[in-house]
Amino acid sequence: MSSTSYPPARNNRTRNRKKPRRDEIPDIVIGRLPIYLRTLRQMTAEGKEITSSQELGQILGISSAQIRKDLSHFGEFGKQGTGYNVTYLCRQLEKILNVDHTWPVVVVGAGSLGTAIANYQGFAKRGFQIVAICDEDPGKIGKEVAPGLVVEDCARLSARIREEGVKIAVIAVPAHAAQRVADMLVEAGIRAILCYAPTTLKVPPSVRVEYIDPVIHFQHMTYYLR
Amino acid sequence: MSSTSYPPARNNRTRNRKKPRRDEIPDIVIGRLPIYLRTLRQMTAEGKEITSSQELGQILGISSAQIRKDLSHFGEFGKQGTGYNVTYLCRQLEKILNVDHTWPVVVVGAGSLGTAIANYQGFAKRGFQIVAICDEDPGKIGKEVAPGLVVEDCARLSARIREEGVKIAVIAVPAHAAQRVADMLVEAGIRAILCYAPTTLKVPPSVRVEYIDPVIHFQHMTYYLR
DNA sequence: TCCATTTCGTACATTTTATCACAATTCAAG
DNA sequence: CTTGAATTGTGATAAAATGTACGAAATGGA
Known part of the structure; x- marks a missing residue:
């Protein structure tokens, strides 16, 4: 092994870097x-x-x-x-990114997308553990969509978000239901939402939303396809 | 109905807009x-x-x-x-976006993500029709993952891209296989790739790639969760 | 008709983002 | 030890994006 060390032993007399704000x-x-x-x-x-x-x-x-x-x-x-x-x-x-520990995540919507998300191993591997999934459809409640992950009632999910202090949620419901779901999540204390529904959500400034809509990407790319 | 007409009848004498390039x-x-x-x-x-x-x-x-x-x-x-x-x-x-007609799209990877994509009705509704899906796993070939969509051999997919002039592809395979798949797609004539694999692809400048990696979004949001 | 209100399209100003280019440092080879 | 190549971190500069503000329609009601 080399004798080099990270971080570099910097000379504070010559390097007077400003504090990162x-x-x-x-x-x-x-x-x-x-x-x-x-x-x-x-x-x-x-x-x-x-x-x-x-x-x-x-x-x-x-x-x-x-x-x-x-x-x-x-x-x-x-x-x-x-x-x-x-x-x-x-x-x-x-x-820096605040990912030096595992974050619990809840998923709303247990359709084919929600199910795929629940089964994706990549989340856990990179520090995001899906701890619960819910759906409005009574026919889906109780179904085990992924190993150890049973679809719950939405009210139960809301309670768990509070109890367990979950801060991150995924919305995987149809567009027409997304705003209603977002309101519920915000009310329950969620602070970050990843929205797969093809719609723009209205949330308080304290809540951050990011969107994944594959069609948006397609339409961006087709512009260059002539 | 009002008498107003779109586009506005603009006065070319007073409005001398530059040609959009x-x-x-x-x-x-x-x-x-x-x-x-x-x-x-x-x-x-x-x-x-x-x-x-x-x-x-x-x-x-x-x-x-x-x-x-x-x-x-x-x-x-x-x-x-x-x-x-x-x-x-x-x-x-x-x-403008070149979406005033339907685009055919192929999907590579018939795991849970590929299957969810194949079943998503939102693509067709917004002008992107999934015409084929393939997987390397022989166990998956022949399976009907969505109504009218049977998993094909990758070589067969490549041939269809050429024959049918498909320009848009989705990569829904594990990261370690993504570059290999991308090379195949480019070789077959694909010009736009939507990549769900959590990796950065190397493609010629004539091919456009966009990425969907939910973990990237999570990590972006966790920065603000303190 | 006239006036108040609304809204567009755009020139100009400001802010934000990206690039350039170089002193300082590190290391390995001779 | 000296030299040369590699690489960082950053101030200065350039480029890009965004916001401001206003003239020119358009509309509807007095």
Whole structure:
């Protein structure tokens, strides 16, 4: 093993970096960090110990300068002339993104999408454990849609969100039901919603919503297909 | 019915708008158009005939000026003092986005995600018809995963892409297989890929890739959960 | 008809984001 | 030890995106 250490032993006399102020960091920067993290984890899996902003940029199709500047908002994680220690940078990004522990997640909607989500192993592997799923359809309640995951009544889900302090939810219901579901989730204390329904939700500013609508992506791409 | 007509009868002597040049329009603008379209279609379904940039902005949480500016890249679709005719603006956006006809789509991967995608009615409703699905697992080939959709051999899918001129594909396989699948699709003539695998693909510049990775969204949101 | 109100489309100003380019550092080879 | 190549972190600059504000319609009611 080499004698090099991460983080670099920086000289505080010569480096007088300004304290990173969370609330000033652009959201667009935050949005790129998970991509960096995913790529670094992939490198870890491949046994790669060191990388550079150039290599990362190459893989991701963005400039090395952008990666360095993005990271510089949070501290100094690399070493000049050498690059970044993959494992160390992973850990740092996990801390920054607040994913250095497992988050419980609830799913609303147990149709084919909800079921697919419940069965996706990738969530747990990356720190998001689906702890409950519900559906309005009485015919679905009681069904085990994934190993150890039985469809509950929506009221029961709401209670569990409160009891267990769940903060993250997935909406996998038809568009016409999505706003009603969102209202219920917000009321129960959910703070982050991943919405698969093809509609825009109205929620208080304290709640963050992100959307996944594959058709939006198709329509974006067809513009360039002439 | 009112006597108003869309598009507005504009006076070409006073309005000397520059010709919109496709290749100059920022991608970020293109990316918002499908959202506008989705919202307008929702309005149509609700029987709403007229809307305004202000109303749209309210619903979507963006400024009215941005909506007007985005649309202005492509022409003049509204009427001062009145707003936009919902149906007319829908048709225009469909033309701009190249979704004024149905696109055939193929899916690679017939696991739970691929199956959910194959069963999702929302694609056909919005102009994207899934015409074929394939999987490497011989155990899955021949299975009918959705009404009228039987899992094929990957080689057969490749042939159909060529024969039928399919341009759009969905990748719904594990990350470790995604690059191999992408190479196959590009080779077969696919020009747009929607990738559900949590990895970044390497494709020629002529091929466009968009990604859907729910964990990325979770990790983006957890940053704000403190 | 006239006036008040609404809304669009856009020129201009401001803010945000991305890129450039370089001093400082690290390391390995000679 | 010295040199050369690689790489970081960042101030300066450039580019892109967004917001402001206003003239020019359009409408409806007095």
